[in-house]
Amino acid sequence: MNSFRFQTVPTLVVEFGAARRLGVLLREQFPTLTRLCVVTDGFLHRSGLLDPALADLAAYGWNTTVIDDVIADPPEHIVLEATSHAREAGVEIVLGLGGGSSMDVAKLLAVLVPQQEQVLADMYGVNRITVSRLPLVQMPTTAGTGSEVTAVSIVTVGEAKKMGVVAPQLIADLAILDAELTLGLPVAATAATGIDAMVHAIEAYTSARLKNPVSDMLAVKALELLSRNLLSACESGNNREAREAMLLGATFAGQAFANSPVAAVHALAYPIGGIYHVPHGLSNALVLPHVLKFNAQAAAQLYAELADVIVPAATGSAESKTQALIAHLEQMIAATRIPSTLREVGIEQDGLKRMASDAMLQTRLLINNPRPVSEADALAIYTAAF
Structure with a gap:
């Protein structure tokens, strides 16, 4: 057998209805943190799908900043604007809640927000991230991308070119699978x-x-x-x-x-x-x-x-x-x-x-x-x- 390395998220929670008790799930794992950034898209936010999760977060003392301007195939400016917004809010932990694009942006925010030594442009490629990140949680609302458990984030550079950031720092601390969020897709x-x-x-x-x-x-x-x-x-x-x-x-x-x-x-x-x-x-x-x-x-x-x-x-x-x-x-x-x-x-x-x-x-x-x-x-x- 050839030698190999296998890496994945350290904690995976699979629970129907987990979003309804998201506040307590995060509090159990991150007891000392309070300022949370939720990265999602405008449709999900407006649809009300996230309301039970946001309500439970508030009930358990989370001061939540919602960034909901993620779009499919997110361009660099979306990532950079979201980074500025999250940095201004002083967030301590990042949650990607949505499809692959929201989770990909969340990964990069977790790396970019706490530091300004390394910029996004220097991260494209494999194993080029040189900094640590904020705690990161991922919660998918589609059954497809697998971004909740990967070390990859895809960004659209320029008009049409897709570039990948691939590094172990992008592997989340916690992935939560709640199939209730996918009902009616x-x-x-x-x-x-x-x-x-x-x-x-x-x-x-x-x-x-x-x-x-x-x-x-x-x-x-x-x-x-x-x-x-x-x-x-x-x-x-x-x-x-x-x-x-x-x-x-x-x-x-x-x-x-x-x-x-x-x-x-x-x-x-x-x-x-x-x-x-x-x-x-x-x-x-x-x-x-x-x-x-x-x-x-x-x-x-x-x-x-x-x-x-x-x-x-x-x-x-x-x-x-x-x-x-x-x-x-x-x-x-x-x-x-x-x-x-x-x-x-x-x-x-x-x-x-x-x-x-x-x-x-x-x-x-x-x-x-x-x-x-x-x-x-x-x-x-x-x-x-x-």
């Missing part, structure tokens, strides 16, 4: 984030770098939970059992890829989101089958092992099981009725070359792919997805 968001989580597990299991037995175990369990519950969660937004399974599956997938990193699906998805502002999960779903077909010659044995989990009825050679896996995923995506081609999300054919060029900048991800990807390969995959 719209079908499109449920499907896209669920497929995103499945991509995390698939790419972690087949990563060319840092693949390890713990990530493999988590990826397999994640795919079992996600593949068996995604359509049920889409069909019935208030199916508690399906929602709980999806949320736990997404976290397991996050733990898997946090230690055995994702690859070409994500590398090719980033330009779709960065240039055309397509949600991240949907961007992944649009290219997933086509990347799997491209990788099949190099990863058939691993894909066959995943087929045993997702399509247990598949038989025959590794190649035939791989084809069954891809076909099943295509059918699942179709059943959710989310878009399945690039043209359906407003991408024009003359934009494919720019996306292929931009995808090549994602070297941090491409080096993990089981098969090398050239710019011509990326263009061919986009063309197939068009």
